[in-house]
Every structure is written in C-alpha cells, then in structure tokens.
Amino acid sequence: MSIPATAAPASDTPQPGAQTAGSLPDAVTATDLAPAARPLAQATPAIAVLVPCYNEEASIAKVVRDFRAALPGCVVYVYDNNSKDRTIEEARAAGAVVRCETLQGKGNVVRRMFADVEADIYVMVDGDDTYDAGKAPELVRKLVDEQLDMVNGARVADWETYRRGHRFGNVLLTTLVTMVFGKRTQDMLSGYRVFSRRFVKSFPVLAGGFEIETELVVHALEMRMPIGEVETPYKDRAPGSVSKLSTFRDGFRILWMIGKLIKEERPMQFFGIASLLLAVLSVGIAVPLFMEYFATGLVPRFPTAVLATGLGLLSFLFLTAGLILDTVTRGRREMKRLKYLEIPAPAFDPAVIGTPR
Incomplete structure (x- = not known):
C-alpha cells in the first residue's frame, strides 16, 4: 500500500476554469514557478x-x-x-x-x-x-x-x-x-x-x-x-x-x-596510492642494480632487474587506470545528480510536523 500525496482541502481548490485572487491561470501550474515563488504544495507531508x-x-x-x-x-x-x-x-x-x-x-x-x-x-x-x-x-x-x-x-x-x-x-x-x-x-x-x-x-x-x-x-x-x-x-x-x-x-x-x-x-586516490607504492618498490629494487652497474658495468642479478621493470610497468598501468576511472566516476556522479534534480524539492509548513493529517 503506497501513501498518496496529501492534497489541499477540497474547499480551497478552485474549480476548473475559475480563477480567484492570487490563483494561477489554467495553463500554468505550481511546478512551473521558480522555487522561491512556489507556494506550499502540501500543508502536511505524508x-x-x-x-x-x-x-x-x-x-x-x-x-x-x-x-x-x-x-x-x-x-x-x-x-x-x-x-x-x-x-x-x-x-x-x-x-x-x-x-x-x-x-x-x-x-x-x-x-x-x-x-x-x-x-x-x-x-x-x-x-x-x-x-x-x-x-x-x-x-x-x-x-x-x-x-x-x-x-x-x-x-x-x-x-x-x-x-x-x-x-x-x-x-x-x-x-x-x-x-x-x-x-x-x-x-x-x-x-x-x-x-x-x-x-x-x-x-x-x-x-x-x-x-x-x-x-x-x-x-x-x-x-x-x-x-x-x-x-x-x-x-x-x-x-x-x-x-x-x-x-x-x-x-x-x-x-x-x-x-x-x-x-x-575515489578511483584516483585508490589506484594512485597503489601506483605510488609499486613505483617506490620498483625504485627500491632497482637502485642497488644501477649502483652495481655503474661500478662494474655488469647486471649480475638479471631476474631482479626484470622484477623492477615489471613493477614499474604495473605502477604506470595503475596510474592510467585511476585516470580513466576517475573520468568515468565523474560521469556517473553527474548522472546521479541529474536524477536527483528531477525530483522537486518539497515545500511544507514546519508547524504541522507531528500533527494528525
């Protein structure tokens, strides 16, 4: 069972075609007014x-x-x-x-x-x-x-x-x-x-x-x-x-x-932090290899070099994923905001809250 919107009392509702002081023409409704000019749509909220x-x-x-x-x-x-x-x-x-x-x-x-x-x-x-x-x-x-x-x-x-x-x-x-x-x-x-x-x-x-x-x-x-x-x-x-x-x-x-x-x-934060950690780990592994290479001209620990390179590539992939998903999330947030704005803001008389309908 759903709750119907509370309508104004029948005695206060003008008949079709009739206009009273302050009433709207037939072609104009309350929802056409700017929010600041809109009258109370309902005396008591459901x-x-x-x-x-x-x-x-x-x-x-x-x-x-x-x-x-x-x-x-x-x-x-x-x-x-x-x-x-x-x-x-x-x-x-x-x-x-x-x-x-x-x-x-x-x-x-x-x-x-x-x-x-x-x-x-x-x-x-x-x-x-x-x-x-x-x-x-x-x-x-x-x-x-x-x-x-x-x-x-x-x-x-x-x-x-x-x-x-x-x-x-x-x-x-x-x-x-x-x-x-x-x-x-x-x-x-x-x-x-x-x-x-x-x-x-x-x-x-x-x-x-x-x-x-x-x-x-x-x-x-x-x-x-x-x-x-x-x-x-x-x-x-x-x-x-x-x-x-x-x-x-x-x-x-x-x-x-x-x-x-x-x-x-917050995909940019999530993937950005992961990217930073991978980058730090990659550099930490690679620094001793570079120091040894500059000293001897050799790279004796080749698997470690491959690992450092792989971690560096993963770091860039995570950063790229964060940038792309951040754009997608922004679009999703805009769509949710537009859906939210489709529903009009209510206007109620605070004095009637907690009183029988």
Missing part, C-alpha cells in the same frame, strides 16, 4: 516510518505504537526478513503495514522498502526499540526547516550500552570514512535516520547486509547533499531481544564495503 525486522517479537509492537504516537498520521511499514518468531503478528496487531522480503540482509530489505513505499518523508529505524521515538518529530522538523535530504540520529548512550567490539568498530569505521569522504557525521552506523523523497528515490541501493548504513552516508557525502544530525538517546534492547549484528563478520563486511566505495567513488 510520512512513512520504515522498520526492517528480523526476529523482533519482543520489541516490534512497542516500536510501532511509539512511532504512531510520536508522528500522528504517519504510516508504519514493517518489512519482515524471514523471521522465525511472531514478529509479523505482533507488528500487524500494533497497527503496522506488514510486508516481507525473502532476500536475507538489511540492505536487501532497505532496497525493497525504498522501491515500494511512496511518501514525502521517510523515517527509518531498527525494530529493536533501542532508539527514542520521541525524537522523531525533531528529526523530521529539522529536515523540513533546513531543506535537508538526510538527518542522522547520532546515538548518545552510556559506554555500557554498547558492546565493546561494536563501540570500537563504530569509531574506527566512522574515522576511516571521515578521512576519505569528509567529516559530516559523528555516528555513521546509526540505524535511525530521516530522508527526503529526493534521497530515497535517487539512491541505488547496492549493499546486501548491515553495510547499508555506510553506503547511505557515502552516497550523501559524494552527492554533496544537505544533511544534518540530531543527538538521540540510545538504550539497551528489550528483554528477549537479541542483536543480529556480528562484531567481526559484519565489521569486516563494512570494512570491505568502505574499500569498494573508495575504489568506485
């Missing part, structure tokens, strides 16, 4: 709360109820990912729209949610009841007030709330992404975010698992989208709820995803 779920029987009902209370008029979508417990029944009983995705992994669920659900604003949150639903209106209002495309819910909690491996991994991976793509978020791996329609419908989800959070952040950074962050409380899971995140397995998958994104989004 908000969809997206909840990817796997075996969250103990907490999903509370999550659904809390977000329905925090954002009156929103529609909560729970996408079940092959749960073996009563997650579906609990979510449906709490008033959620329940759908299923059989491809295992959070990234696969997010891909399906972004493709299926139609809304103006999307709130994505985990179904484990570790995030504060009361912060949702603040996140949504920040998105609307500042015309942002993503607002990240940065987790604030006691150190004891985080598992030690998760805490270290979050800091390490966030720092690594910050060094390469820029520092615009404090908590890259948060599962609590708000998105504009522009973001959701122009984001090609490629990740299959928990590395989806990394892909979301890097996409926003590379597209230079306007993003923001709001600190939000983070608490322990409900009794009976178990984390599905594996510290080492998923940590390495996220690290692998970061490497792939660097190769695809």
